[in-house]
Amino acid sequence: MSQPKPFVSLTGMSKSFVGVKVLKDVSFDVRQGEVHALLGENGAGKSTLIKMLAGLYKPDSGAIVVDGDEVKFAATSDATAAGIATVYQELLLFPELTVAENVFLGHYPRTRLGLIDWPTVRERTRDLLDQLDTHDLDVDAKVLSLSVAQRQRVEIAKALSRNARILIMDEPTASLVESDVQRLMQVVRQLRARGVGIVYVSHRMSEIFALADRVTVLRDGAHVATCDIGEVNEQKLVSMMVGRPIDSLFPKAEAEIGDTVLEVKNLNHGRHVQDISFSLRRGEILGIAGLVGSGRTELALTLFGMTPATSGEILLEGDAVRIASPRQARDLGIAYVPEDRGLQGLVKSMAIRKNVSMATIERLSSGIFIRGRAEADRALAAVRRFGIRCRNIGQPVGELSGGNQQKVVIAKWLETEPRVLILDEPTRGVDVGAKAEIHTIMGELVKRGVAIIMISSELPEVLGMSDRILVMSGGRVTAEIDRADATPERVGAAMTAHRNAEAA
Template sequence: MPRPWSTATPFRWKGASLRTEAEPIVALRAIEKSFGPVSVLKGVDFDLRPGEVHALMGENGAGKSTLIRIMSGAHQPNAGTVEIDGRARRLDGPRDAQDRGIAVVHQELLLFPALTVAENIFTGHAPRTPRGTLDWGAMRRDARAILDRLDCPDLDVDETVSKLSVANRQRVEIARALSRNARVLVMDEPTAALAEADVRRLLDVVRSLRAEGVGIVYVSHRMNEIFEIADRVTVLRDGGTIATRPVGEVTEAALVSMMVGRDIDELFPKEDIPIGETVLEVRGLAHAGKVRDVSFAVRAGEILGIAGLVGSGRTELAQTIFGVTPATEGEILIDGRPVTVGSVREAIDRRIAYVPEDRAQHGLVRPQTIRENVSMAILDRLTRRSVVDTSRETALAEDAIRRFAIRARGPGQVVAQLSGGNQQKVVIAKWLATDPRILILDEPTRGVDVGAKTEIHKLMNQLARQGLAIIMISSELPEVLGMSDRILVMNGGRMTAILDRSEATPDTVGTAMMTGHAA
C-alpha cells in the first residue's frame, strides 16, 4: 500500500486548478449548533472548491471556530449537513475528517516539542517495514519530500521541534497535514505570530498549494492578506452567514461593515488626554545582552508605543521592567524614587502589570474558568486562612465580563472555549484587577478582529484618562502610530529613537527600526 506521501506516489491534486463551476470538495449546508441554551451557529452555509482560497471572516465570537470544528469532525451540528464530494457525510471525529482529506492547522500549534520534525509529520501514520516495525529511513525520506515541496530546504527532518522558530513549527504542522494527502487545509490565524518575512513565505506556500488543487480555508483578521491571497470571502456575524462574495467585488470598508454590523470610522480612536507627572523612568537598563542601555520615561495618562522588528528587544525590555528577567544594569524609578524589581511579585507590589505577547502560553491557564483566571494575580487578596473566597472571586469575574464586554456564558465558562479576542480581554481583566499604575501591553490586539481591536483601543484611552502610564508594544506600525503619544524605537536591544506623535511617520519609524538609527 503506498504511503500517504511518497516520492514514488504523485500528489493526487497536483495540476488541478480553480474552476468557478467545480463541485465543492466540502460544503456545509444550513449548519446549526448550540451549546446548552446558547445558539452559536444559525443556518450557516459555507463551501470550498478545489484550488481555492476561501477566507472566513468575522468578529471574535461570530462562530468561525465552531464552524471549523464541525468541518474537522470535532463537533457534530445540531442541524444541517456536511457534504464531501457532493455526498452528505457524518464526520465521526477529527481522525475521520483527516481520513477524508480535511486537516486543520490551528492557531495554537499542536506539535510534540520533544519529537523530531519527521516524527511529528508522521505521528499516528508512520511508514512501516514488512515486519511491522517503523521504517525510519522511509519516514525521513518522505518528510524531506514534503518539506521540499513546501520550499523548506533549511528544515532538518532530524531536528527536535522544540528548537524551531514559530514559523518553522508552522511549516511542520502544514507538512503533517499534507502527509495525509489533505485535500482541504484549514488555516486558523496562520500569520498571527509571524514576522513579516515569514508571512511572505507562508503566503507563497498557500499559493503553491492552491496551484496543486488543495482547497484552503483561510481564517485571518488581517485585511491585507485577505485581499492578497483569497479568491472568495464569507463573513459570519452573531452565528449567521452575512454574505459570500468574490474578493474582487468587496472593499475593506464593506468587509468591516459586514463583520461588525456598523461602520468603524476610526480604528485608532486616540484621544488627546492631559499628560501628568512622570510615573516610570528607566536609566541605562540592561539585561544579558538582549537589552542594552535603554533610558526613557512614561508619564501619567501617556501611551508610549514601542516599535521594532522581531528580535529587537521589545519584549525583553518589557520583561526586564516586570521582573521576569531582572535588570543586570541600570535602575528603575517610580515617582522619582529608585526601586528594585527583582521578581514578578515585586513588580506587582510596585503596581506594574504586564499583558504578555503570547496569551495562550503566558497569559492564561486555558483549561480553567474565567473566574479562576481573572482572580489569579490577586488570590492573596481573596484568601482567608488559605481558603479562596469564591463569592468575591465570582463577583470579580462578573464585573470583568460586564466591563470588558466579554462574550461568555458566565464566570464558570472555561477560557479555552472563548474566542481569541475574548481570551485577550480576560488577560487584560486579570492584570487590571491588580490595580496597576503602570500597564505594559505586549501585542494587545494580536489575533483579534477589527471590532475587538477598536474596543481595546478605546479601553486604552479610558485607562489613560484614569492616569495610568501605558507602554504598548506592537508589530503593527499603524497601531503604534495611531495610538501612541510618543514612540520609542528599538534595534538590536538598544533604543535608536524616541519620537513625539507629531514627528512620527511610517518613514521615520521604519528607518529607525531597520537601520538602527534615526532618519
C-alpha cells in the first residue's frame, strides 16, 4: 500500500550560527493526519529545524516544499499562511486579553463597516474550543486566570483559527500534571483524526509510543533515522539519540544506608504543609510523590528556610534546629536544587564559573576580592566531574542545554558540601541522555553518604530511584512506602487520597 505524499517536506536543511554548524543536511517531512515525533538530545538540532519550518529561521541551504510547491519563508506569517502553526513550550499568549481576543488576535472577523465583529469572535472561539473538548472554558475569561493546560488549549485553538494543517508541538507536556497530559494526548488524537499533521517534540518516551506514527531522530545536528513507530523500541530510540546504549534510565546505586540525618516532626506552614513527619537517613533517596498542589515543593521551601515553619520540629543528626533562611539552611548542610532552574537556580546571563561559585562565594573571597584562580579551578572541576558540555567556563550558562544547566545547578549546591540535598524535579525538561547522567550523579552522591530528598512528577522516576516514597496530598503525608512494596497503583491511590476523602 503506497503511503500518502507529505504535505510539507524539508530537504538538505543546513544552518550555522557564528560559524558553528547546528544543522547539517537534514531532511524531514510531515503528512497530514499523522503524528511525527522529532527526537534528539538537547543540542541535537530539533529547535533549529522546527524554527525553520515555522519561518523563524532562514536555512543556509536546502528546500521547503509545501503541498507540492517550493516555498521560502521570510517570516513566521509566511509559514502561518501556508498552514503551519507552532505551539511553543513558552506559550505566546497575552495574559491581559481574553481567550477570544487571543485566539483571533491579528485576524478578527469584521463587520461590513470594518469593525471587529465581537459576537462572531466569541461564537467561533467557542466552536474551536468545543472541537477540543474544552467546554468548561469561558471565552471572555482573561488568559492570566487560566491554568497552564487551559492556556495550551487556547494556543491550539488559536492555531486552528488560522486553518493550520500542520501543527508543531514543542515539549507540550513539560509543565502539565498527569491528568492534563492525558487530556492533551486525546486532543492530539482528535486533531490527527481530522487530518491535521502533528510534529511532536518530547523527551517522554511513553508519549512517543502512545501517539506517534513515525519518528525521526537527530543527533549532533544530523539526521540519524526516520522509522515507523512499530519498527523501534525505547532502547533502540535512546541508543540512536545518544549514540551509545544506555543500560538503564534509573541506575539505582547500592549505597549503604546509615543513621538518621534529618528528622521532621509535625511540621506546619500554611495550608500546604500540615503536620508533616518523616525521617531521612544517610545514603538514602527519599522520593516525594504527589499531584501539583499536594505540598511537595512547599515542604522543600520550608525545609530550606524560604518559608520558615510556623510550628513543629526539625532535627539534624539529633539536634533541634530553627531554619529561618536559606543561608541558615546552607550553613546547616541543607542544599536545594529548585524546580525552576531558569528563574530560581541560575543567573543565565552569567558565566558558568560565576554560577558554580554563587552559593559559596564567601569561601572564595579575600575581603572584597574574589580569588579568581580558585573560582576557575572549582568550575573546571565541576565541568569534568559532571560532564558539563560547554565551550569553556566563561560561557553564559543560558547558552547551555537544559540538561547541562541542571548539572550546573547541582554542581553549585554540591560546592556547599551538603548533608541533605533536596532535588525538586531534577530531570524535568532534559533529554534521556542527561536524565541518565543526573541519575548516575545521584547514585554517586548517596554512595558518599549524602542524604537525598527527590521530588518528582514522573512516577517511573520516583519508583526507579527511591529507597522509600513519601506520598503527599492536600498538604499532608498520605502514605510512606518502602521501595519493595511500591507499585504505580499503590502510589497513585495515595496521591489522590485527600481529594477522594474530600469528595466523600
